[in-house]
Amino acid sequence: MARNTGRVLGVNGNMVNVEFDGAIAKNEVGYIHLGDIRLKGEVIRINGNIAALQIFEMTGGIVVGDEVEFTGEMLSVELGPGLLTQIYDGLQNPLPELARQCGFFLQRGVYLQALPNVDWEFTPTVSKGDIVKAGDTIGTVPEGLFTHQIMVPFDLVGSFTVTSIKQAGTYKTRDIICTVEDSKKKKLELSMVFSWPVKKAIRLYSERLRPVEPMMTKIRIIDTLLPVAKGGTFCTPGPFGAGKTVLQHMTSRNAEVDIVIIAACGERAGEVVEILKEFPELIDPKTGRSLMERTIIICNTSSMPVASREASVYTAVTIAEYYRQMGLDILLLADSTSRWAQAMREMSGRLEEIPGEEAFPAYLESRIAEFYERAGIVKLSDGRTGSVTIGGTVSPAGGNFEEPVTQATLKVVGAFHGLSRERSDARKYPAIDPLTSWSKYPGIIKQSEVNQMRRVLHGSHEVNQMMKVVGEEGTSINDYVTYQMGELLDSCYLQQNSFDPIDTSVPPERQKHVFAKLHRLMNTPLTFETKSDVRRVFNNLRQLLLDWNNTRWGSDEFKAAEAALDEAFKALG
Numbered sequence: 001m002a003r004n005t006g007r008v009l010g011v012n013g014n015m016v017n018v019e020f021d022g023a024i025a026k027n028e029v030g031y032i033h034l035g036d037i038r039l040k041g042e043v044i045r046i047n048g049n050i051a052a053l054q055i056f057e058m059t060g061g062i063v064v065g066d067e068v069e070f071t072g073e074m075l076s077v078e079l080g081p082g083l084l085t086q087i088y089d090g091l092q093n094p095l096p097e098l099a100r101q102c103g104f105f106l107q108r109g110v111y112l113q114a115l116p117n118v119d120w121e122f123t124p125t126v127s128k129g130d131i132v133k134a135g136d137t138i139g140t141v142p143e144g145l146f147t148h149q150i151m152v153p154f155d156l157v158g159s160f161t162v163t164s165i166k167q168a169g170t171y172k173t174r175d176i177i178c179t180v181e182d183s184k185k186k187k188l189e190l191s192m193v194f195s196w197p198v199k200k201a202i203r204l205y206s207e208r209l210r211p212v213e214p215m216m217t218k219i220r221i222i223d224t225l226l227p228v229a230k231g232g233t234f235c236t237p238g239p240f241g242a243g244k245t246v247l248q249h250m251t252s253r254n255a256e257v258d259i260v261i262i263a264a265c266g267e268r269a270g271e272v273v274e275i276l277k278e279f280p281e282l283i284d285p286k287t288g289r290s291l292m293e294r295t296i297i298i299c300n301t302s303s304m305p306v307a308s309r310e311a312s313v314y315t316a317v318t319i320a321e322y323y324r325q326m327g328l329d330i331l332l333l334a335d336s337t338s339r340w341a342q343a344m345r346e347m348s349g350r351l352e353e354i355p356g357e358e359a360f361p362a363y364l365e366s367r368i369a370e371f372y373e374r375a376g377i378v379k380l381s382d383g384r385t386g387s388v389t390i391g392g393t394v395s396p397a398g399g400n401f402e403e404p405v406t407q408a409t410l411k412v413v414g415a416f417h418g419l420s421r422e423r424s425d426a427r428k429y430p431a432i433d434p435l436t437s438w439s440k441y442p443g444i445i446k447q448s449e450v451n452q453m454r455r456v457l458h459g460s461h462e463v464n465q466m467m468k469v470v471g472e473e474g475t476s477i478n479d480y481v482t483y484q485m486g487e488l489l490d491s492c493y494l495q496q497n498s499f500d501p502i503d504t505s506v507p508p509e510r511q512k513h514v515f516a517k518l519h520r521l522m523n524t525p526l527t528f529e530t531k532s533d534v535r536r537v538f539n540n541l542r543q544l545l546l547d548w549n550n551t552r553w554g555s556d557e558f559k560a561a562e563a564a565l566d567e568a569f570k571a572l573g
């Protein structure tokens with residue numbers, strides 16, 4: 001097929017107008033020829049015979065009349081074994097490999113194969129004559145901790161007959177392992193890899209289920225008070241430096257899922273370098289092996305062109321959906337979606353579209369909704385389930401949650417973990433505000449008991465506000481007890497030290513056990529003579545609880561600390 005071509009008409013930042021011949025489609029990939037190098041771009045608008053091509057590279061040097069070649073293919077990612085452990089940019093270029101080939105300074109126009117052509121131990125699961133369709137498994141290969149299913153490419157329409165399949169053995173990623181033919185006897189050759197357009201959700205499942213099963217993060221304030229469900233969505237808005245990134249990293253290490261995909265879009269380069277250095281050294285608490293074995297990182301720093309930043313969240317979610325088709329649970333963490341929205345705003349400006357609120361494009365809300373809607377727990381055609389859970393941070397300027405990105409996100413997510421400046425300034429980590437945050441998902445603790453905890457926290461907050469005006473002397477003993485109770489729950493349960501090896505991850509059984517103790521305390525009638533008695537008793541309880549938090553679950557120290565706490569409870573009556 002002859003490829004369509006075009007010529008550059010004008011350049012505006014990374015937006016290039018191209019006059020083209022023939023027919024091209026929106027989201028089609030085109031390359032601008034600049035001497036020996038080719039710069040990749042995506043068609044984002046077509047007007048008559050003029051296409052707006054957003055270029056994923058610096059556009060310096062492009063001049064009017066430069067030749068453009070359209071590929072006829074949508075912006076896509078490669079799917080197949082070998083994705084795990086990779087570190088990609090937004091266009092799925094493997095960054096370490098890119099660095100090896102280009103040295104310190106990445107060159108323009110270098111696009112590498114996303115998946116290395118390496119050996120895999122293939123075991124077929126179909127035989128000659130079998131009928132298959134898109135998404136069906138034709139064989140498996142072991143990929144690290146998982147059995148990676150080799151599937152019929154998702155874009156094939158209709159039924160196919162297997163005409164040949166390789167026997168068990170070692171084959172390379174791109175070797176032909178299977179041939180199929182359609183009803184018109186047209187033959188197709190399949191390898192372990194195929195591509196899929198990033199902006200299109202993968203919908204090869206029989207049913208979407210309601211996300212109700214909690215996804216453990218081992219973070220108490222989340223699992224107990226603000227739970228996230230497998231296949232659900234949550235957002236973490238917070239002012240600059242409030243701890244969004246630290247919280248996401250804590251979640252990525254501890255979450256009870258099979259695979260974690262981190263989309264770091266538009267963060268500062270230094271922070272991304274930290275991820276790249278830190279992650280390969282982390283040990284997976286679940287397997288005792290390198291955390292990278294079940295992680296994929298997609299990263300774009302704020303110094304990379306905005307367009308590839310925009311692509312990175314789509315690349316990440318497409319890879320997540322691919323692994324979901326294998327019956328796995330995937331957690332996708334995007335940091336920060338505000339930078340992604342800013343990329344949208346910048347491109348919309350270049351397209352001279354009519355701006356909406358705060359100059360974001362009018363379609364901001366629908367883009368954000370479309371992204372989060374790609375999360376979900378699904379029943380696959382063979383009856384297994386798989387899930388994609390999506391969590392995104394939002395970094396609104398000045399921590400003002402009334403701005404468009406936070407508001408659009410709040411409309412679509414199932415849980416809101418809002419970080420507060422007040423809490424992070426007081427170094428109360430994680431700085432999630434328990435009073436304003438919410439979750440629509442069921443958690444591990446009875447709702448009525450969680451509600452009671454919320455009431456205590458609200459009451460305590462009110463007394464605290466009042467005390468700022470009338471002072472401690474003007475507060476009744478009962479109110480003072482409420483205040484101290486809320487502070488105790490906060491400091492010993494809601495706050496969690498991410499740098500303590502034990503406290504950093506608290507399994508659900510332990511959360512239930514400790515919560516039951518606190519629930520008992522909340523329901524113990526307490527009478528005190530003086531406020532200094534109240535203070536003394538609560539200070540003692542706080543110390544006992546904090547000590548308990550630092551013991552290993554189920555150990556002798558744990559039991560001893562619990563016994564000491566029970567003694568103190570007994571003394572209360």
Ligand SMILES: Nc1ncnc2c1ncn2[C@@H]1O[C@H](COP(=O)(O)OP(=O)(O)OP(=O)(O)O)[C@@H](O)[C@H]1O
Binds near residue numbers: 243244496
């Ligand atoms: N759970 C925590 N325990 C201890 N310290 C923390 C915790 N969370 C955050 N911090 C401190 O706060 C600093 C800033 O955190 P972080 O980088 O996660 O903020 P952020 O909200 O992602 O900021 P930005 O808006 O700049 O992206 C950290 O370097 C760390 O010192």
Ligand SMILES: [Mg+2]
Binds near residue numbers: 244245267335
């Ligand atoms: Mg951050």
